[in-house]
Amino acid sequence: MRVAMDRIRIRGGARLCGEIPISGAKNAALPLMAACLLSSEPLTLANVPQLADVEFMAALLRHLGVRAEWQPGTVLGEGGTYILNAAELSETTADYDIVRKMRASFLVSGPLLARAGYAKVSLPGGCAIGARPVDLHLKAMEALGAEVVLEEGYVVVSAAEGLKGGHIEFPVVSVGATENALMMAALAQGRTVIANAAREPEIADLGICLIAMGAKISGLGTSQIVVDGVPALHGAQHSVLPDRIETGTYAFAVAIAGGEVELTGTRGELIGAVIPLLERVGTEIAETNRGLKIHRNGVRPIAVDATTAPFPGFPTDLQAQFMALMATAQGVSHIRETIFENRFMHVPELLRMGADVRIEGDRAVVSGVERLKGAPVMATDLRASSSLVLAGLAAEGETMVHRVYHLDRGFERMEEKLSRAGAEIERLSA
Numbered sequence: 001m002r003v004a005m006d007r008i009r010i011r012g013g014a015r016l017c018g019e020i021p022i023s024g025a026k027n028a029a030l031p032l033m034a035a036c037l038l039s040s041e042p043l044t045l046a047n048v049p050q051l052a053d054v055e056f057m058a059a060l061l062r063h064l065g066v067r068a069e070w071q072p073g074t075v076l077g078e079g080g081t082y083i084l085n086a087a088e089l090s091e092t093t094a095d096y097d098i099v100r101k102m103r104a105s106f107l108v109s110g111p112l113l114a115r116a117g118y119a120k121v122s123l124p125g126g127c128a129i130g131a132r133p134v135d136l137h138l139k140a141m142e143a144l145g146a147e148v149v150l151e152e153g154y155v156v157v158s159a160a161e162g163l164k165g166g167h168i169e170f171p172v173v174s175v176g177a178t179e180n181a182l183m184m185a186a187l188a189q190g191r192t193v194i195a196n197a198a199r200e201p202e203i204a205d206l207g208i209c210l211i212a213m214g215a216k217i218s219g220l221g222t223s224q225i226v227v228d229g230v231p232a233l234h235g236a237q238h239s240v241l242p243d244r245i246e247t248g249t250y251a252f253a254v255a256i257a258g259g260e261v262e263l264t265g266t267r268g269e270l271i272g273a274v275i276p277l278l279e280r281v282g283t284e285i286a287e288t289n290r291g292l293k294i295h296r297n298g299v300r301p302i303a304v305d306a307t308t309a310p311f312p313g314f315p316t317d318l319q320a321q322f323m324a325l326m327a328t329a330q331g332v333s334h335i336r337e338t339i340f341e342n343r344f345m346h347v348p349e350l351l352r353m354g355a356d357v358r359i360e361g362d363r364a365v366v367s368g369v370e371r372l373k374g375a376p377v378m379a380t381d382l383r384a385s386s387s388l389v390l391a392g393l394a395a396e397g398e399t400m401v402h403r404v405y406h407l408d409r410g411f412e413r414m415e416e417k418l419s420r421a422g423a424e425i426e427r428l429s430a
């Protein structure tokens with residue numbers, strides 16, 4: 001069992017070899033699970049990663065009256081299957097206690113509003129990486145004719161006559177707000193145009209599932225999505241797409257530790273912006289018929305610059321991991337974070353391991369050092385914790401990562417995947 005106070009111990013220096021299976025995408029699984037609320041028939045989702053965030057979402061759905069049946073997978077990386085049956089909704093309120101654990105809980109608000117005409121959802125919590133408001137979600141609801149009221153930390157939304165198609169133009173690209181808008185529009189009366197939509201692959205994955213449920217959607221993967229609402233959606237089966245953040249993280253793991261690993265069950269196009277960076281760092285990448293092969297020989301990584309941006313740009317969810325790699329590179333790298341303020345919380349921990357990083361506003365200036373040094377460090381958020389594991393792979397001596405529960409939110413059995421690929425890493429139970 002995985003408990004809150006588990007730690008991960010890493011002895012650095014081992015090269016990686018063999019293969020690492022890539023799990024289904026957490027950030028696709030969560031909105032897909034919320035989509036079950038749109039239909040009274042069961043939604044079956046395969047390739048669902050076994051993660052704390054997925055369990056949170058299932059708990060929230062159960063609280064709303066969904067029957068959620070989990071069939072665990074037997075092979076590492078293959079995930080499990082969720083059968084989600086929202087035949088009857090017994091509750092339309094998502095309490096603070098549930099929502100504060102995970103920001104993606106807010107994704108139930110749109111489907112609830114569309115199906116039941118009412119939802120009361122606590123303002124979210126989640127990772128401590130900046131303000132992260134939900135104004136864009138609310139704007140989309142209003143554009144579809146809903147009334148929105150803020151009440152004692154809750155958002156209360158209603159549409160007694162049902163939602164009406166409308167024009168939603170996002171001033172800022174938002175993954176979650178685009179997903180919420182897409183789910184609402186699927187059941188709204190008439191046509192909805194979502195302009196300046198996010199283009200993350202997880203949104204297209206949600207759209208594909210909604211189409212399988214009977215929705216009428218065009219423009220998926222572009223910044224303008226058009227939805228013609230239908231009166232009801234039916235049951236469907238869908239397999240969650242591979243996790244591009246996990247793919248990028250393990251590609252960086254090979255780049256930092258050296259060696260050769262095949263990442264199976266993933267696709268290069270999911271990390272399009274990352275591949276040229278990895279090549280400039282000195283890593284070789286080849287598409288195989290099972291996934292991606294990553295290779296780096298003993299030569300030190302070369303420093304390159306990166307700026308986070310919405311898809312197809314460099315993902316903010318890989319910024320911390322990339323910084324761990326740059327911390328050991330030859331030369332100076334400039335890493336700019338444009339999506340979230342306050343997303344450099346991994347920096348003080350990397351400094352404890354001997355990294356040389358200076359923060360200048362939204363930029364980190366990383367001067368690579370020959371060798372990081374193992375140290376006790378603390379995970380502060382989901383992606384930051386994986387960057388500390390990567391740094392540990394390259395560090396001299398022992399690194400102990402505390403507060404591993406952050407890691408368990410979004411990385412399926414990371415220590416097992418890395419140890420099978422030759423890393424000296426183990427979980428110590430509290």
Ligand code: UD1
Nearest residue numbers: 027104132133134135136137173174175176177317339340
């Ligand atoms: C999703 C991902 C998260 C990733 C992020 C950016 C999931 C479950 N999570 O989060 O891992 O880091 O995309 O790629 O898919 N914003 C507003 N108002 C809003 C909504 C967002 O100002 O109503 C701002 C945010 O503060 C942030 C930016 O828009 O600065 C992008 O956030 P968004 O794309 O919405 O991220 P999430 O969907 O929360």
